[in-house]
Amino acid sequence: MTTTLDQLLSDYRDQNGASYQLWRSAHDSLPGGNTRTGVHVDPFPVYTQQGEGVHVTDVDGNRRMDFVCNATALILGHAHPDVVQALQSRASKGTAFFGPTPIEIELAELIRERLPSLEKVRYCSSGTEAVLNAIRVARAHTGRPLIAKFEGAYHGIDDPALVSYVPPVTDELGPAHRPNPVLSSRGLAPGTAKNVLVLPFNDADASEALIRANGGQIAAIIVDPLSTAAGLALPDQAFLDALRRLATELDIVLIFDEIVSFRAGSSGTQGVYGITPDLTCLAKVVAGGTPGGLFGGRSDIMSLYDPTNGTPAIPQSGTYNGNPLVAAAGLATLQGMTPDAYRHIETLNNRISDGLRKAFDQSNVKGCVVNVGSLFRIYFTEKPPTNYREAAKDNKSRHRWLYFYLLNHGIVSRQGGCVPVPLTESQADTLVDTVAAGFDEMPDDL
Numbered sequence: 001m002t003t004t005l006d007q008l009l010s011d012y013r014d015q016n017g018a019s020y021q022l023w024r025s026a027h028d029s030l031p032g033g034n035t036r037t038g039v040h041v042d043p044f045p046v047y048t049q050q051g052e053g054v055h056v057t058d059v060d061g062n063r064r065m066d067f068v069c070n071a072t073a074l075i076l077g078h079a080h081p082d083v084v085q086a087l088q089s090r091a092s093k094g095t096a097f098f099g100p101t102p103i104e105i106e107l108a109e110l111i112r113e114r115l116p117s118l119e120k121v122r123y124c125s126s127g128t129e130a131v132l133n134a135i136r137v138a139r140a141h142t143g144r145p146l147i148a149k150f151e152g153a154y155h156g157i158d159d160p161a162l163v164s165y166v167p168p169v170t171d172e173l174g175p176a177h178r179p180n181p182v183l184s185s186r187g188l189a190p191g192t193a194k195n196v197l198v199l200p201f202n203d204a205d206a207s208e209a210l211i212r213a214n215g216g217q218i219a220a221i222i223v224d225p226l227s228t229a230a231g232l233a234l235p236d237q238a239f240l241d242a243l244r245r246l247a248t249e250l251d252i253v254l255i256f257d258e259i260v261s262f263r264a265g266s267s268g269t270q271g272v273y274g275i276t277p278d279l280t281c282l283a284k285v286v287a288g289g290t291p292g293g294l295f296g297g298r299s300d301i302m303s304l305y306d307p308t309n310g311t312p313a314i315p316q317s318g319t320y321n322g323n324p325l326v327a328a329a330g331l332a333t334l335q336g337m338t339p340d341a342y343r344h345i346e347t348l349n350n351r352i353s354d355g356l357r358k359a360f361d362q363s364n365v366k367g368c369v370v371n372v373g374s375l376f377r378i379y380f381t382e383k384p385p386t387n388y389r390e391a392a393k394d395n396k397s398r399h400r401w402l403y404f405y406l407l408n409h410g411i412v413s414r415q416g417g418c419v420p421v422p423l424t425e426s427q428a429d430t431l432v433d434t435v436a437a438g439f440d441e442m443p444d445d446l
């Protein structure tokens with residue numbers, strides 16, 4: 001028996017009346033009731049009341065397993081006791097000071113231990129800020145204007161990052177091996193597109209040709225090595241190796257945006273693939289569920305921030321840089337991420353992903369699953385995409401259907417998601433069984 005999207009939406013409305021009322025009243029204060037584009041849901045979003053472990057409870061009292069975990073940020077799940085304790089203890093002693101606190105050193109040391117490419121670290125308040133600072137210091141270090149980024153990739157909302165961020169796949173994108181820069185937002189500074197070179201992910205030859213053609217002008221190549229927002233796509237080792245080789249040869253700063261991909265292991269994706277970037281951007285997990293970020297890398301590049309010899313080449317202030325509350329949550333989170341914890345979430349992720357592959361095999365629904373570390377992604381495509389344009393062919397109507405089916409059945413997942421540490425085997429199996437049951441009810445004509 002199939003269930004139509006209209007039926008799912010009708011059940012969704014029935015289950016979420018209080019959320020709907022809140023969303024209506026939010027329109028009085030927030031444009032479209034929204035203050036974070038990525039969380040907009042048509043017809044209306046669920047308003048969360050609280051989270052605990054793998055569960056979130058909404059304002060209607062619905063309790064669901066959460067595989068989104070604030071866009072992969074909460075690797076220890078919601079309200080982990082160690083993080084809560086660290087925050088409470090820190091908050092009771094003051095939340096912010098106009099001056100350094102010891103914990104900023106402690107967290108930086110732990111980050112450097114896990115990610116040796118970060119010889120020096122600077123804090124900021126979000127992933128967007130980490131990226132904008134890394135780009136700025138790369139331009140300052142090289143004296144060059146261009147930033148090379150990969151088609152579709154998300155790196156936050158600074159101007160260069162909003163070039164070719166999940167653009168609609170139309171002729172405007174140009175040939176796959178030589179993508180045009182496309183503005184993904186209005187209001188960007190004039191000349192933004194001119195200063196961004198767009199590269200095709202996972203195509204080492206085409207990327208090399210474009211990089212060589214513009215080499216003397218490129219300050220930085222920025223890459224999310226797992227292409228997490230442009231469709232989780234596993235990078236070819238040879239592709240990442242080529243980026244490293246070219247950047248070294250042409251004196252370009254190689255920036256890894258590991259804001260999501262850091263989850264792949266204790267040394268991030270750079271550890272998994274054995275690549276040493278010049279700079280790395282981090283946020284989400286390293287801020288332990290609070291608003292924070294950091295960036296860092298080669299000492300000679302990061303020395304442009306050093307104020308000890310007079311005015312630094314780059315002033316980077318920020319009222320909440322290195323904020324002790326953020327650092328306490330980040331430190332507690334990273335301390336909780338022991339080798340066993342990484343093993344646990346990776347094992348469960350394999351269990352989920354294999355289970356989902358089996359569910360595809362046993363149903364009439366065609367699709368595949370990509371998984372790495374504790375991240376997994378469901379595709380309604382014949383084979384796993386290798387780049388943005390392939391990922392963009394995914395069937396959005398099927399994802400919309402599955403999203404509401406899972407919400408109505410007690411699961412938050414957006415085209416897949418991530419595994420938090422408190423997840424158990426039986427909860428992982430519940431996800432697989434629920435998706436499998438969903439496949440049986442999914443209409444063919446979506």
Ligand SMILES: Cc1ncc(COP(=O)(O)O)c(C=O)c1O
Binds near residue numbers: 071127129224259293
């Ligand atoms: C790969 C990547 N880079 C940058 C960002 C921006 O981080 P933030 O939302 O903390 O500004 C995100 C956020 O989702 C991201 O996924």
